[in-house]
Amino acid sequence: NAGVTQTPKFRVLKTGQSMTLLCAQDMNHEYMYWYRQDPGMGLRLIHYSVGEGTTAKGEVPDGYNVSRLKKQNFLLGLESAAPSQTSVYFCASSRSAGGGEQFFGPGTRLTVL
């Protein structure tokens, strides 16, 4: 049982390049989330999904797109990377949106030059 995994662990992009971050969970959770973590700002929600085929905007969605074609996977895309998107990205999943805790992946450290 791997829990939540993220690919890749590290990535360096040049401004304007695109990339996709992959999140996978093996706990059969309905809900999945993408956060970014910046120093002193905690975690901020980018996008989330309440089930296969659904996505919704979070607190800071601009410059990102997501897709949830399969229940176990949640993809985060950057179409044209900017230095302001340099951050650590975390994926999480949960069984429900109520009182259930979220389970986090190990993170992806992205640097945009």
Place this chain on the structure above:
Amino acid sequence: AQSVAQPEDQVNVAEGNPLTVKCTYSVSGNPYLFWYVQYPNRGLQFLLKYITGDNLVKGSYGFEAEFNKSQTSFHLKKPSALVSDSALYFCAVRALTGNAGNMLTFGGGTRLMVKP
């Protein structure tokens, strides 16, 4: 809009002493409240949560938290700190109802340093 404040960027405590990490929140209606811990180069790990019921919640690794509705606080506590408790701690809140029901809002984090 819901929000969380962790007023201390860092808390220093000697091993064996009690520790408190502070958290206050703002939300419409009743809240779900969470504490998570993050060790270096790792994702967040769940510590404990308050949903309803007893205001004192016990969690993993000997941590507990006290929900105080009148002060809108959810402070994390431990009677005797260990060096291995040194980490980054995040408080989070979710509203029970409304459009924000699916969104968890995190505080900025508090770094706990436990010295031998």
